[in-house]
Amino acid sequence: MKLPIHLAWGVSIFIALQWVGMVNCPVKGPAQTTQLHIGLYARSITEPAGRKDSETTLNFLLKELLAAAKKQHRFNITDIKAILFDDIDGMRAALLLGDLDMIVAPPFLISKYFKRDELTMGFAGVLHNGQPDSILLIARADKGIASVENLSGKKILLLEDDELTEVFIDYLCLKQFKKSYKAILSAVERQQKASHIILDIYFNKADAGVVFRGAYELMAGLNPDVAKKVMVIESYPSKSRNVSFFRKDYPYAKEILVLAQTSFKEDARTKQILEIFRTSGLYPFNVEELGQFDEFYVDYQKLRHQAGLLPLTRK
Amino acid sequence: MALKPRSSIFIRVFLLFGFLVLGITLFFAFMAIPMQKNAFNQIMFTQADTISRSIVQASSDAIISKDYGFIVEHNVEVLKNNTRIFYVLVSPSTGDKILVLQKKWRLLDKVDAKLQALEGDQIHYEILSYENFNNVYHFVYPIKFSGVEWGWLHIGFSTEQYNQSIQHMYDQIIYIIGISFLIIVIVGYFFARWIARPVWQISQLATKVAGGDLSVRSTLQRRDEIGVLSDSFNSMVGALLQSKQHLQNYNQELEREVIIRTQELAELNKSLDKKIQEEVAKSKQQEALLIHQSRSAAMGEMIGAIAHQWRQPLNALSLVQQNLQLRFEMGKLDSEFMASNMEKSSRLIKKMSSTIDDFRNFFKPNKHLELLNVQQVIRSTIDLLEAQLKNHNITITLDCPENIEIIGFSGEFSQVILNLINNSKDVLIERTTPNPTITVSAMQNQDKTVQVVVKDNGGGIPAEIFDRIYDPYFTTKEEGKGTGIGLYMSKIIIETNMGGVLSAANDKEGANFTIKLKNKPAKRLLNRLP
Numbered sequence: 001m002k003l004p005i006h007l008a009w010g011v012s013i014f015i016a017l018q019w020v021g022m023v024n025c026p027v028k029g030p031a032q033t034t035q036l037h038i039g040l041y042a043r044s045i046t047e048p049a050g051r052k053d054s055e056t057t058l059n060f061l062l063k064e065l066l067a068a069a070k071k072q073h074r075f076n077i078t079d080i081k082a083i084l085f086d087d088i089d090g091m092r093a094a095l096l097l098g099d100l101d102m103i104v105a106p107p108f109l110i111s112k113y114f115k116r117d118e119l120t121m122g123f124a125g126v127l128h129n130g131q132p133d134s135i136l137l138i139a140r141a142d143k144g145i146a147s148v149e150n151l152s153g154k155k156i157l158l159l160e161d162d163e164l165t166e167v168f169i170d171y172l173c174l175k176q177f178k179k180s181y182k183a184i185l186s187a188v189e190r191q192q193k194a195s196h197i198i199l200d201i202y203f204n205k206a207d208a209g210v211v212f213r214g215a216y217e218l219m220a221g222l223n224p225d226v227a228k229k230v231m232v233i234e235s236y237p238s239k240s241r242n243v244s245f246f247r248k249d250y251p252y253a254k255e256i257l258v259l260a261q262t263s264f265k266e267d268a269r270t271k272q273i274l275e276i277f278r279t280s281g282l283y284p285f286n287v288e289e290l291g292q293f294d295e296f297y298v299d300y301q302k303l304r305h306q307a308g309l310l311p312l313t314r315k
Numbered sequence: 316m317a318l319k320p321r322s323s324i325f326i327r328v329f330l331l332f333g334f335l336v337l338g339i340t341l342f343f344a345f346m347a348i349p350m351q352k353n354a355f356n357q358i359m360f361t362q363a364d365t366i367s368r369s370i371v372q373a374s375s376d377a378i379i380s381k382d383y384g385f386i387v388e389h390n391v392e393v394l395k396n397n398t399r400i401f402y403v404l405v406s407p408s409t410g411d412k413i414l415v416l417q418k419k420w421r422l423l424d425k426v427d428a429k430l431q432a433l434e435g436d437q438i439h440y441e442i443l444s445y446e447n448f449n450n451v452y453h454f455v456y457p458i459k460f461s462g463v464e465w466g467w468l469h470i471g472f473s474t475e476q477y478n479q480s481i482q483h484m485y486d487q488i489i490y491i492i493g494i495s496f497l498i499i500v501i502v503g504y505f506f507a508r509w510i511a512r513p514v515w516q517i518s519q520l521a522t523k524v525a526g527g528d529l530s531v532r533s534t535l536q537r538r539d540e541i542g543v544l545s546d547s548f549n550s551m552v553g554a555l556l557q558s559k560q561h562l563q564n565y566n567q568e569l570e571r572e573v574i575i576r577t578q579e580l581a582e583l584n585k586s587l588d589k590k591i592q593e594e595v596a597k598s599k600q601q602e603a604l605l606i607h608q609s610r611s612a613a614m615g616e617m618i619g620a621i622a623h624q625w626r627q628p629l630n631a632l633s634l635v636q637q638n639l640q641l642r643f644e645m646g647k648l649d650s651e652f653m654a655s656n657m658e659k660s661s662r663l664i665k666k667m668s669s670t671i672d673d674f675r676n677f678f679k680p681n682k683h684l685e686l687l688n689v690q691q692v693i694r695s696t697i698d699l700l701e702a703q704l705k706n707h708n709i710t711i712t713l714d715c716p717e718n719i720e721i722i723g724f725s726g727e728f729s730q731v732i733l734n735l736i737n738n739s740k741d742v743l744i745e746r747t748t749p750n751p752t753i754t755v756s757a758m759q760n761q762d763k764t765v766q767v768v769v770k771d772n773g774g775g776i777p778a779e780i781f782d783r784i785y786d787p788y789f790t791t792k793e794e795g796k797g798t799g800i801g802l803y804m805s806k807i808i809i810e811t812n813m814g815g816v817l818s819a820a821n822d823k824e825g826a827n828f829t830i831k832l833k834n835k836p837a838k839r840l841l842n843r844l845p
Binding site for chain 1: 382383384385418420421422
């Protein structure tokens with residue numbers, strides 16, 4: 001069965017839940033019943049598979065794991081469910097209504113659309129070498145693009161439905177050229193997968209692109225010639241493409257976080273799953289760390305203003 | 316007595332069962348190997364074909380639009396999700412080739428020559444080594460769109476699973492054979508025991524029965540042939556016991572009967588001895604009587620012969636007497652005539668006297684062996700019969716050298732010659748044979764045996780009576796003319812008393828009776844010489 005990236009989140013969370021059950025239930029006596037509804041931003045997680053397939057697979061896997069966890073740890077989360085959202089506003093509404101206990105979405109969108117007091121603690125995945133999954137501006141080496149200033153008139157590839165990467169290239173162009181990237185670049189095309197962007201640049205179908213470091217390193221690892229022909233021009237230290245947060249007052253949030261941080265490293269299956277996605281582990285991610293994206297967005301708005309562009313709206 | 320069998324049914328059944336089951340198992344196992352290998356090959360081919368079609372179908376747009384990024388990405392995913400694939404080589408007819416391996420990929424200027432050799436119009440596969448992978452199931456799939464040859468898709472599959480399947484199959488075969496062997500040992504043991512044990516039991520019981528113990532019984536209770544055998548065995552032993560008892564009773568009865576019979580036999584023996592003695596005595600009497608009859612008959616014949624013999628001299632004497640009387644009446648009786656007639660009368664009387672001597676010699680009770688001149692004995696016998704034969708115009712000739720001698724009883728030998736001549740005479744007279752002739756010849760053979768043949772021309776002995784001519788009291792003569800003991804006694808005399816052989820045969824003229832006598836008689840006869 002194909003295991004898309006969002007399942008890593010689900011599986012990781014669920015393994016953590018198993019640990020919670022194992023730790024809590026025997027000590028506390030009678031098992032408590034609760035729910036864990038996970039909301040996932042579909043546009044950022046359905047990269048390898050279809051939306052509906054991802055949701056079905058994730059729910060199936062979560063329920064199967066829940067049944068196993070119940071037997072082993074008297075873990076009484078009786079209702080576990082993964083819900084995909086195409087609309088970030090809808091996901092926020094569900095969280096506020098208590099229909100969701102956890103959200104998984106790009107940090108830039110969470111910083112942009114969620115208030116800080118609606119959330120509490122969360123996870124962020126990091127790359128194999130411990131580096132954050134940064135956003136990279138890459139370009140083909142033989143195209144003479146050594147910096148942003150060489151982008152003028154070039155064809156660039158961007159990730160589809162990824163607001164941060166678009167803001168990032170726009171930020172760079174505004175900063176360098178005082179103009180939006182649409183006015184600087186000769187052509188802008190969207191690709192669903194970052195790896196595809198890298199390969200298109202490698203095969204000379206585009207001049208530059210914006211991707212995540214994880215994808216770049218993955219492709220460079222598969223073919224070292226990619227790293228030679230496709231160079232990194234700029235980067236933005238985004239922690240991860242997706243981060244997760246529990247809703248405020250979710251009772252097991254702290255325990256799940258602790259277990260995810262400690263036990264995941266010991267669990268062979270978890271490590272195997274994370275290895276597939278070039279993620280060595282899940283680390284706690286505080287709500288306060290969203291401030292980096294707030295600041296970046298503020299700077300971006302300023303640059304837009306300086307370039308005479310209308311500011312983007314934000315909740 | 317315990318009988319030890321030369322071979323065991325148990326062992327034979329066990330081995331037969333074992334070899335049979337093992338043989339069938341091995342046969343099917345080794346029949347399955349090529350089929351299974353073929354099936355695995357087919358599976359490999361089908362999988363390779365399916366994956367190739369899937370890759371080409373998924374990448375068709377990318378291939379047409381030369382979206383090599385998609386091709387790489389798709390094949391990386393394919394390899395990531397299928398660890399059995401070592402590599403995928405996308406080989407367009409022109410341009411760079413894309414080699415995708417597990418966790419890496421690269422562009423190639425050209426395809427390896429050995430792989431290029433596999434690129435053709437049709438699907439091709441081969442086991443080869445490539446990119447440090449050994450025993451790769453290399454599958455080459457030609458990529459065509461609308462009849463246009465775009466290139467080839469090379470996929471290298473791991474044969475590990477195939478090998479594992481083959482190994483697994485071998486393991487299973489070994490396992491099955493092992494299990495079969497175990498089953499053979501266990502089931503074979505019980506099966507052989509099931510077959511052999513009742514047979515062994517019945518065999519043991521039969522051995523006891525053979526040893527005389529009829530009290531044994533089979534306790535086997537089965538519904539098959541063994542059960543029937545057991546029942547039959549019990550019935551047979553019961554019947555044997557009953558027969559034995561009957562036999563014992565019968566033996567006892569027999570023993571009693573034997574005792575009675577023995578007593579009766581003893582008594583019978585006593586009376587039998589007596590009877591035998593009586594019969595012997597009677598037989599001797601009969602024999603003596605027979606001899607007496609024979610002698611009497613011969614005497615009668617002889618008297619007849621003498622009568623004929625005397626008739627002529629008596630007539631002569633009568634004539635002499637008449638002449639004497641006539642001369643006397645005529646007064647011419649002189650001394651010379653008287654002397655002449657007296658001499659003539661004397662001669663006739665002498666002749667008659669000689670006849671009497673011959674007769675007396677013939678019948679004298681001479682029981683001593685003596686050296687006989689065959690010619691003399693035969694001549695004197697013929698002389699006795701000569702007148703009688705002349706009377707019937709029968710010519711008798713004697714052909715016998717003078718010097719032939721034999722040892723025997725002269726009276727008995729004469730009697731034999733007399734019987735044979737008389738028989739010939741009677742036949743010649745009875746059959747009124749023209750020119751009746753009797754020839755008596757004697758000769759000495761080179762082996763010193765003496766042969767005497769009495770031959771006539773009377774037509775011979777009829778075939779229907781040939782075997783009976785020596786039987787006592789058998790005769791073809793009219794009643795009162797023959798006694799039927801002549802030839803019988805002649806045979807007894809020649810063969811028993813003189814150690815010779817008397818045989819009869821016919822020739823074209825008549826009967827031939829041949830007497831063969833040894834020149835030197837047997838020792839037992841010589842001992843009887845005076």
